[in-house]
Amino acid sequence: MIQPIRIAEKLSAFSDHWNPRVIAELNGQHVKLAKFQGEFVWHDHANEDELFLVLKGRFRMEFRDGAVEVGEGEMIVVPRGVEHRPVAEQEVHVMLFEPASTRHTGDAVDDRTVTEYEWI
Template identity: 65%
Template sequence: MQKVNLSEKLSLFKDYWNPRIVGELNRQHVKLVKFKGEFVWHKHDNEDEMFLVVSGKFKMELRDKTIELKEGEFLIVPKGIEHRPVAEEEVSVMLFEPATTLNTGDTKGYLTKEHLEKI
């Protein structure tokens, strides 16, 4: 058991849309990721996702609305809901999701990360 310093972990990488595992609990992964630009529209048929903004801000586009998230705010996207994160500037996000969650859900492509690095 050891503490995790988010700033230290976030300083270890600079790329976008490539989540890193920083913790595990109850078959859930705690991940850190940096966003910039637009991600792909996707959904997760079996997993809910929680997005917690560590620094910066981004918009979560849903098919019927857009939700703006700022530092210190979080959003839970229920399974089956199509969504797309969009960040005009770099944003750092902590994700809480089941270990089975594929970052691009049902939309596999060049941004899909099958195997995540643990940092």
């Protein structure tokens, strides 16, 4: 039976940063929850767009030619091929929509790169 997904409950299930969890899949897209704090790695996704919806807090999406502040209740779409880096001064809770094939940090690799997403 189809049940609602309790987002607050899912967010309370983890506390680490930069490690998205999958909560749903539809039409080849993953819906993920993540917590950000600090600076992430510069990266791009050659073939996928990404949507970031801020549920709580705010963060700055940095691009090589500038930056955009994204606050609670706002979202930003990063087009495929655009290099970006999310930065959060305080913890922020984000919902992401992206194709299931999206690699966490594109071709960039660092110690926070996730190769297999956990479902919660």
